[in-house]
Amino acid sequence: MIRYPKPLKAGGTIGITAPSSGVPEALHPILAGGIEQFKKRGFKVEVGKTPWTNEKTASAEASIRAAELNYMLQDSNIETIIPPWGGEILMEILPLIQWDQIQPKWILGYSDTSTLLFAITVITGIATAHGTNLVDLRSNEWDETTKKFMDVLTGTEGDTIIQSSSEKYQSEWNHDKQPNPYVYELDTPTSWKTLNGKPLNVDGRLLGGCIDTLQNLVGTPYANIKSFREKYVKNEKILWYLENCEMSATDFYRSLLQLHYAGWFEQSSGIIFGRTSAGEEVNGFSTFDAMERLSQMTGLPIIYDADIGHVPPQITLVNGAKAEVKVENGLASVKMELK
Template structure:
């Protein structure tokens, strides 16, 4: 059974650690803006030791990063763990974590996206913990646009949460936090809608699971990426898989998706959500064609340009939640049952 962490409330303690890449000193002012944003809303914030972003592509040796993450996730006084951002090699923690201890502990919210998918996905698959794919700590001060819910709202919710297509997305690239660490509003000048590849209208339900294609596809066939087994466990309800490309070329994404298909990730899928992406084409071969090349023949509804991943804004998606997806001419919603 999926186990949901206790709802996040003012007064709760939030742990901050960097299980992948740390924060360079030049960006610590943005980190301080983000932690203060949480404190201003009544949360206590504990910043861990594994935060160095200047010495390497990781914040600390793998053993230290795994130990700090494990401690925070199993500390009953910490309600949520929110890393500053993703990185490159969170995969090196997977065989260092004590999965039996995590499975025996009361669940804690683990929050983030990008390379953090490498941890979110196995945590749900192996322990039954619900995990939260959403903006990371450094993005936390940004306001969610109309229709979307801020991750603190979803982590604090009971019952169900419904989010709507926002119809907008970021343009103009990332904010320069080194020059100005204070932004709290995305530049959302782009326009776009969720689009079913077949042109059909759909209403489907299933258990939600997914992440960043570049990181999670390496887990297929390992003990940490048994999505086919998760699908069998929830075969009666089926799955809704969500995937997003960060920066890999269309041909790389195509190969990765074919690999996931061959590994059985889509056998129990009722729908596949594909995040809006700015990842590059491979010559004339574009990202949408990469998805269709790998997945179109599965005869599963594919929904493009969903607010997932590296093009803000972002839906807050709970891995493991029973989810109801509606894509009609006059309604585009995703409702998650949190419990």
């Protein structure tokens, strides 16, 4: 049975720690801006030391990052944890996490943060929230898609949360952009797609994240999908969501084959792939070819160009939650039940 964290209360405390990359000094203003927005909304914010430092792709040595994260995971006064953003080598702290002492609380993020979210849900059965990063919440207003993360953080077991596909997405990143009124420059029409172009309705227990980092957990104690199924979602199907940050089409396909051969897609209902600016074709082989071949091998329906990942905005997906996803004519709805 999936365990859901207690809701973030009005005036509650949010912990900010960087288990992967910290924020370099030149970008400290965007970190401070994200922190300030939660204070403006009446929340207390406890900021660790790691968000403010970064060297060789990590905020600090693995032991320091793990110690700060363990403290925030175990402190009952901290109700929610939001890292500043992702990074590259979060997985090196996984052996240092005190898994049996984690107190259920919402943890929010994506990119390399999804490495942590995924492992926590798979190992402990505690639901986690795959959604926006702290630095992208530095505006006075949050766009309609992004702001649904608050429905999750303030949600409680038994709640139903409904989200819709965005109207537009951001085609390019610009951290120097001043919010007007949002952090994102939403400039390109959104269209969720299915492989065959037909309407699709699929449901299951959500699980996923950034495939660039998750693929490296295959065969480790932090991604025992068979055990997760037996302990927490027995006799239920998994609805996977994955997003490609940097991989070419062939890298992407090899990663999908690895997950398939490892049995991840057994007892599953479908796969949702996020929008990506990656996926460069290799000798005519495209990410569409990769998805099409995976669907043929697994028999699973596939949705792609979804509001997930490194091409914002993104909906917030709860690892472990029951979900029903409908796609028709480029529009999508996501119904999540926290039970």
